[in-house]
Amino acid sequence: MFTPGGLRPAPTVAAVGGARTGIRLSPGGTFWGVEETEVPELYGALLTELARLDLAYVHLEATTGEEVLVGLRRAWPGTLIMNPVLPMGPKQTGRTEADHWLALGADLISFGRGFLANPDLVERLRTGLPIAPVDEATYYQGGDAGYLTYPAYQYTA
Ligand SMILES: Cc1cc2nc3c(=O)[nH]c(=O)nc-3n(C[C@H](O)[C@H](O)[C@H](O)COP(=O)(O)O)c2cc1C
Known part of the structure; x- marks a missing residue:
């Protein structure tokens, strides 16, 4: 999907429109043996290209440092959903983490384990x-x- 020459319209966007399409990204994530370098540059470039698709939202996992995530917030002009804690980490997203990220510029907060248990x-x-x-x-x-x-x-x- 991500090509150096520019993003081709994704099949989902072509089929149902950007307003009905969102994407979840895990910048710098290491699950399943993934190794990424130059995370701010890589994801900054990806978000710049994704912005052309007029997506409903970008959803970020906190799989890299907060300063990088804040930079990605600035690079994404549309709706940003933030999942504020490390996936499968020791701490589940609660009110404190949600408020912290709303103050840092997230538009919406996602809750995983909190919804399972409550x-x-x-x-x-x-x-x-x-x-x-x-x-x-x-x-x-x-x-x-x-x-x-x-x-x-x-x-x-
Ligand atoms: C049982 C379980 C299964 C999960 N499966 C996925 C998955 O398939 N894909 C994904 O992107 N995240 C998955 N996650 C991660 C959650 O979407 C979320 O990022 C993570 O739990 C951190 O948010 P929380 O603190 O609100 O739970 C899973 C989490 C749990 C607890």
């Missing part, structure tokens, strides 16, 4: 209730545990 996450965020941590032992296990078993706050006391 069926009422939006209500908890809205009212300042504590956000429950996810139980990693339930990942990929099948069955109800970890999918249908987390209680809403009013039932936890």
Whole structure:
């Protein structure tokens, strides 16, 4: 998709339009043995090309340093969704991380583990209730545990 001579219209954008298309990027991410160098330059160039497609959003994972991510925020003129913590890292995204990134210029914040563990996450965020941590032992296990078993706050006391 990313070619030095410029981005060709992506098939998804050609099919449904940029307003219905978003992309999630993991700048500098190292999952599955990926090794990237010159991350600010690489992703800055990619975002410049992606801007021509008028996408609905770019969604960034915090897979590189904050100063690089802030630079990418500046390089992307459209809607930026930020996922503020290291994927699968020790800390799940909560209110503090969300507020931090809203102050740094994110338009929207995404929550992964918070939504798994809190069926009422939006209500908890809205009212300042504590956000429950996810139980990693339930990942990929099948069955109800970890999918249908987390209680809403009013039932936890
Ligand atoms: C069980 C589980 C599976 C995930 N699978 C994916 C995936 O397939 N693709 C992806 O980009 N991120 C995946 N993630 C990462 C999340 O999208 C998110 O970036 C990460 O959990 C950090 O955000 P959080 O602190 O809000 O959970 C997964 C996370 C969890 C907990």
